[in-house]
Every structure is written in C-alpha cells, then in structure tokens.
Amino acid sequence: MHPASILDLETADSPVEKTKSTPNEVTQIESCNDKHSADVVELVPKTKNSSQASPQARKRDSVEPGKQPGAKRTKTSPASPQNGHAESSGQDTSELVKSAGSVTKETWQGFCEIQSEPAFFSTILKDMGVSNVKVEEVVSFRPELLELIPRPSYGLILLYRYRDQSSSDQPKEASSHVWFANQLPAQNSCATLAMINILMNNGDIEIGEHLQQFKEFTKDFNPYQRGEAFANFDFVKRIHNTFAKKMDILEADKHLSHKVKREKRVLNDKKARRKSTDSAATDDSAEGSEDNANHFIAFIPVDNDIWMLDGLNQQPTSIATLSAAQGQDWVEIAAASILALLDEDVENCTGFAIGPSPLPSLRKEACLALNHIASVDARLDTVSPRWRASPVPNGQPAHPLALGLAAQLPAYPTPAPLAATIAAEATHDLFGRRARVLADLNDLATSIAGETQREADDACKTAQARFDHAPVIKLWAQMLAANGYLERNLDRHSESKGGRR
Secondary structure, three states, X not given: OOOOOHHHHHXXXXXXXXXXXXXXXXXHHHHHOXXXXXXXXXXXXXXXXXXXXXXXXXXXXXXXXXXXXXXXXXXXXXXXXXXXXXXXXXXXXXXXXXXXXXXXXXXXOOOOOOOOOHHHHHHHHHHHXXXXXXXXXXOOOOHHHHHHOOOOOOEEEEXXXXXXXXXXXXXXXXXXXXXXXXXXXXXXOHHHHHHHHHHOOOOOOOOOHHHHHHHHHOOOOOHHHHHHHHHOOHHHHHHHHXXXXXXXXXXXXXXXXXHHHHHHHHHHOOOOOOOOOOOOOOHHHHHHHHHHOEEEEEEEEEOOEEEEEOOOOOOOEEEEEOOOOOOOOHHHHHHHHHHHHHOOOOOOEEEEEEEEOHHHHHHHHHHHHHHHHHHHHHHHHHXXXXXXXXXXXXXXXXXXXXXXXXXXXXXXXXXXXXXXXXXXXXXXXXXXXXXXXXXXXXXXXXXXXXXXXXXXXXXXXXXXXXXXXXXXXXXXXXXXXXXXXXHXXXXXXXXXXXXXX
16 A cells, blocks of 8 residues: 555544544553553643744634634645556545545445454454454465464465466356355455355354355355455455554545546547456456555365465366375365465465364363363272372362363263273272373463463454554644644754754
C-alpha cells in the first residue's frame, strides 16, 4: 500500500472517531502495555496561560466576528502520475477522505491487508467459530526441514511473490468433490480465502455454525459464484477487518478509485483491446495481486489427490496422486510442488500450516494420567492401607484445578483393561507404575502451561494489532498545535541551511 501521512485526515470536517473495542480487547491491551503505560496528559506540554503562546498562535486561534471556527484549509495538489497517466484527483481524494470519516471497519465493504502473522490467522479462525485449530509458521519447504512442519496438517498456505500464470495452463473443468472459491477483483482477501478453502474441504474440523451454513448454501455453486458469496459474507468480512486501520480504509478506497479510472480509460480508448481469458478470475484480480506483490495460495489433500487452491485460477489444480500402499506423506509431495513453483525465489516466501491445536490432546492425556494415578492410589489403599502415612515416592500429582481439567476429568475414566491390570499388581509394581505415570503427567503439565501461555501471548499480540493508534496520534498533534508547543519548537526540529539539525 502507498504510504500516506496521518495529517491527510485533517481535511475531513469530522471529529476524531472513537475506536470501538470489546471489554476483553481493552483489558488485553491494558495488560500488555502496563510496563509502558504513561499519562497522555504528561506527554502534552502545558502552558501557564494563553498569553504565553506565541503571537502567531494567538492569531491562528482568533476568529472573525460573525464567523464560526472551522477546519484549517489545506491545499490540494494533483496526484502523481501513475502508469503514464496524470490523475487530477485533488477533489476525488478529498471526497474519499470525507467518506472515510463516516465509514468504520464494521461497515466498510472491502477487505484490508493483514500482516502475515500466524497468531492473527489463528485468532481469525477462532472468532469465526472454528474449534481446536492452530496456524503455525513453516520455517522452510526444503526437504531437510520438513520434519519441523507439525503433523497432522490439514493444509499448507504459501505466501509468495505473485507471478501471472497463462490461462492455458489452468484446468477448465470443475472438480465436484473439492470446495473452491475464486478471489474477486479489488479484494485483499486472499489470506482469509486460502484458510476458508482449506477448512471447507476437511470434514474432521468443527468449522462452527456460520461457516457450516455458508458451506451448505454454496455447495451447488461454481467457484466464481462462491467467490461472489464470500465477498458479500459480512460475518467473515467483519472479523477480517478487525485488523483494519482508518488509513488502511482510505488507501484501499483511493487505490480502487484509481483502478476504476484506468479501466474507464481503457474502455473509452478504441485502440485498446483487452486480452481474452477463460479464467473466472478477472484481470483486475491479477492486477491487484501484482500491485500488492504477494499472494496467498493453499495446498490440501482430498481423498488420494493433492490440490493447489489459488483464488486467482478458474479451478483448483490437482498436482499429484497419493499412493496409499507406499505410505506417502502428502506434505512432502506438496512441498516439492511449492519449491518447483517458487523456482529461484525460494527465500522470498513464507509458509504456514493449519493443523489441530495441541491443547485438546494434551488435556486428554493429562486427564487419563490423573485417573490412572487415582486408580493406582485406590489399589494401594487396599493392599497397603498405611502407605500414605510415609513419604510418598515422587510426590503427589498436580491438582486438576491447577491444570484446568476439573470439568473434563470425568469424561476420560481409566479403561477397563488397564483397571484390571492394576488390580492384579503387587505393591512394589504399583509404586513403580505410579512413578512412571507421575513423571509423564509432570511433562504434560509443563506442555499445557507452555501452550496456554503462548495462546495468551497471541491474544495480547492480536489485541494490540487490532487497535488503531492513528486517532490518538492525531489528537495528540492537535493538542500540541493548539497550545502553541509545535510552533514554539518548530525551529529545533527543522533542518538548518547547512543541512545539520
């Protein structure tokens, strides 16, 4: 996206919009910033009275009789030429800025760009209602590092520098057993769409009520119709755009306005002829990916085939067939295809893997271990009633409440065959069994604590990323300008004639 100054928002005749945050998000942001918190009032230099402000500041604050104070007038300059065409967009940009003041991230109809951070993607899926799924970064797709990719994996996502593919290389026929949606023009939705394309093709994932209804609604659609439905799916759009900033919305709308003007010029130019294509994904989609430089695509196993799901292609692409007899790993085959796609650009890419969250399985194993120890203790109470009076070897297990397992414990009783084995063992064997299970339980408790802390850190990072700091910075700059601080200290921060500060 093109950089823009926060002060551009000064042309909008609207008060600073208050950022809406849920109580949980506010609590998370406050907890994450406790170490760096400071009173905003202390950041704004105070003056004893208005007479201490500079004469120019007093002149700026004065208002002529009979006139209401208004926003400061700013000069609008024509936009810089783009693709050889000059854009006289001073008025259009002003209109976009004014419209940005009334549009919020909840009502905006576009898709914002999202930083490629696994924690953000995991949070998006969780907010959509997807259960027990985690997104992790892939270090590399090279063969020697594939063992670092967590198994099992529901799907892989590749973020790479987009290169337009010939329409002749793309499949023309639809695959009825693969759910796939196209990415529509001017939509920065490829990251979320790649995750949706993976989730919809795995029946083992609990995708939640909203996504399940969307899957049923679009089951008879073709990829382009599914892409249209996805582009208008407000539930997903609102969650995606929780990461949008005010400036992101302004820049995206301005970029779209320029693209529309370019298309109008092409249509009005009788000499221009658009290249024909059979792809349901239009030239605008490819242009948007080229402008953004990077693009997300997905790789998944469906039955015995491995598929590449690129929203800019007309149909999903089958890249290989798995041999069940040979016990092939689909991740290794998909990684080889990814390396071939990247060619020499292997270093300029990022990979992600969507898989099950480790917490449910860790908690299940911990519940079984706790009940296992309880069964051993009950047997010891029978064969050696005074064993608790002496120091217990290896100590006592962690309390279920400390591990957050009190409610789940009854769901995982000791299996009947294991209970029968425990009932037949002697005291010495029971103590040995107890020590082994207790050691395993301690390892599980450590893993659960570490994973829980990582989830808390991800939630904190996500809350900070969703907060828009631009209105705060703008308000602070306005306060510094109003009390004359900026004008009094302008010379200290401006360059001297000799080029030194």
